[in-house]
Amino acid sequence: MLHVLIGEDDFSVRQALEAIKKSLGDPAALMPNTTVLEGGKVTPEQLRAVCETVPFLADKRLVIVEGLLEKFQPKGKNGKKKSSRQPDPAEACRPIAAVIKNLPHFTELVLLGGGVKAINPLLREISSVAKVKNFPMLKPGELSRWIEQRVASQVKGSRISKQAVDLMVRLVGNDLWTMANEVDKLVLYTAGRSIEEDDVRAVVSHAQEAGIFNMVDAIMESRVSSAQPLLQQLFTQGMEPAYILVMLARQVRIIFQMKEMRGSGRSRSDIQTKLGLTNDFVLRKAWEQADKYSPLRLKEVYHKLLEADVAIKTGKYGSPELVLDILIAELGQRGAVSV
Incomplete structure (x- = not known):
């Protein structure tokens, strides 16, 4: 089969x-x-x-x-x-x-x-x-239903308010790995009572950090339709454009170093230790991204990040948010591999 x-x-x-x-x-x-x-x-x-x-x-x-x-x-x-x-x-x-x-x-x-x-x-x-x-990425309405179903499946009688669902969608986005983990923690935290907005604020404290990793992955995988909404979520939550650029540059460096070490015959576990990637999921995502990018394209992406940094600092487009919107569109249009 x-x-x-x-x-x-x-x-x-x-x-x-x-x-x-x-x-x-x-x-x-x-x-x-x-x-x-x-x-x-x-x-x-x-x-x-x-x-x-x-x-x-x-x-x-x-x-x-x-x-x-x-x-x-x-x-x-x-x-x-x-x-x-x-x-x-x-x-x-x-x-x-x-x-x-x-x-x-x-x-x-x-x-x-x-x-x-x-x-x-x-x-x-x-x-x-x-x-x-x-399995395409879930749309907002589908994501809301997924959260409700996930809550109901964990413990009999568990439920979540619409306001709490809406807040979860805004904070976490449509990365179901993070969402499933946060839902499971909320169910344990509320111990059978209805999950409310205050519970989400208390438990999903690091959701913004998860959001930046989701957005970086979406950009590096040329998923523009996913990256742009995630970027807007981060802006709404008050994240600085300069920090977003730093995280993008970090991922490019990880992918470049991973390609070099793989080329020299280093083992997967050795690479994981050397790069300090303690999370297996993060390692796998970087490994997959390294397969898609040539060294030349990685250098091109890095230069694009430098250009965006200069544009933000000099006020070239007036708005740092616009600079990142343009950056995502350009990276998505070119894709990963450059021959």
């Missing part, structure tokens, strides 16, 4: 993956029969070998591949190639698509992806034999 889980809502993608794991029976039996592969590096031969390995003392083998669909995402405008020297993604994906479409009955293959477009040739090639689920 082939599962394709894609979308910018990484939390829901991971929840769907956990649901697949639970459906495969005893976790203890599944663990030694689970393989995780990096899509950017795996070859058709490697994928075939893993998928055709008979499970040990179990009915199913689980193979998870992250980033394979993005590997074949067309880079040119409207999906067309920029140069005849570049390989045609539609042709390049066929060998691995042939492996995917001929899975043994005992293998559950899960492809995970982020901003995968409908024109993706590998997705088109395999969609007829796959269970495809797309």
